[in-house]
Amino acid sequence: MHIVHSISDLRAVLGPLGRPAFVPTMGNLHDGHIALMRRAVQLGEVPVASIFVNRLQFLPHEDFDSYPRTWDADCERLAAAGCQVLFAPRERDLYPEPQTFKILPDSQLADLLEGEFRPGFFTGVCTVVMKLFSAVFAGKTSGIAVFGQKDYQQLMVVRRMVQQFTLPIDIVANPTERAPDGLALSSRNGYLSASERAEAVALSRALRTLGEAAKAAGDALPAQREALEQAARAQLDARGWQTDYLSVRRRSDLLAPKPGDALVVLGAARLGPTRLIDNLEI
Known part of the structure; x- marks a missing residue:
């Protein structure tokens, strides 16, 4: 080399x-x-x-x-x-x-x-x-x-x-490389303590849950999206995170989705001093 x-x-x-x-x-x-x-x-x-x-x-x-x-x-x-x-x-x-x-x-x-x-x-x-x-x-x-x-x-x-x-x-x-428990691999994962590392997978799980809720909403998603996102953020914050965003967007331009759009859920949140990001296409 x-x-x-x-x-x-x-x-x-x-x-x-x-x-x-x-x-x-x-x-x-x-x-x-x-x-x-x-x-x-x-x-x-x-x-x-x-x-x-x-x-x-x-x-x-x-x-x-x-x-x-x-x-x-x-x-x-x-x-x-x-x-x-x-x-x-x-x-x-x-x-x-x-x-x-x-x-x-x-x-x-x-x-x-x-x-x-x-x-x-x-x-x-x-x-x-x-x-x-x-x-x-x-x-x-x-x-x-x-x-x-x-x-x-x-x-x-x-x-x-x-x-x-x-x-x-x-x-x-x-594609995103993940640990066996689903945590997206990141250089900043090395900042996590042992207890934080065990908790870190909650971000990918929150995205999965939000994605499932978005799919279940179907054509009503545009009207329900903000409430679904707010609930997802509240649940993650209740675990001790400081959430910047958990959001459902359309894949083409990351703007608010309309019925029939291909979707992606994206998230960023701090666990202790460490800021982690992840996403999931749904």
């Missing part, structure tokens, strides 16, 4: 090689990331990963400084999964000067759910993803980028960005 830090070195390594299949990460890898890497190995000619903790997508009170860095273990896992090139830029490599030009995503998609509770988050995501795409796919006529479906809204934002900028990149969604 080639490990490079600068954009110029990355382009020199990738230049003579074939079509990249790219997995962007912030490191602290778990089995979900490795599943993305294995999918990339299956899909592309040159499996590429990045590790970069992106300051732009953290709010001032969030965990940028304390975000776990597990470099040696990450490198071992990526190499074992078949990664051929690892791009690990330092902050000065990716942001050699203040990033005053930024990608501003469509507010109708990016300012709800995660965007409401983490303002500016998707601007930071889009900006770093565009820079990473520029570095990895320079000179290539096409490429693949693999994202996990756990970050459902992020996946939609990135896909919309690629469409609107007509980038020659296929965005591939990989």
Whole structure:
């Protein structure tokens, strides 16, 4: 596995090689990331990963400084999964000067759910993803980028960005990887205490229950949705969570559903100091 830090070195390594299949990460890898890497190995000619903790997508009170860095273990896992090139830029490599030009995503998609509770988050995501795409796919006529479906809204934002900028990149969604009890795998699961880890599965169960209620409502869902969501939030909060949202949306654009729409339920909540997100298509 080639490990490079600068954009110029990355382009020199990738230049003579074939079509990249790219997995962007912030490191602290778990089995979900490795599943993305294995999918990339299956899909592309040159499996590429990045590790970069992106300051732009953290709010001032969030965990940028304390975000776990597990470099040696990450490198071992990526190499074992078949990664051929690892791009690990330092902050000065990716942001050699203040990033005053930024990608501003469509507010109708990016300012709800995660965007409401983490303002500016998707601007930071889009900006770093565009820079990473520029570095990895320079000179290539096409490429693949693999994202996990756990970050459902992020996946939609990135896909919309690629469409609107007509980038020659296929965005591939990989299903959410889960622990045997149903908890969605996340780097932030490592923050949970033993008792919190046992309780954490309640988020996925709450989404499943809300999804079942939404399906049972049928064509009456638009009228009942807010009450169903409020009840689901109250039940989760009664267990000691602090819920940001549990919501039923239509899959196409995450807006309020109408009868006949394909649905997804999405949730974000804090358990102690740890904020977890999950989703379930229904």
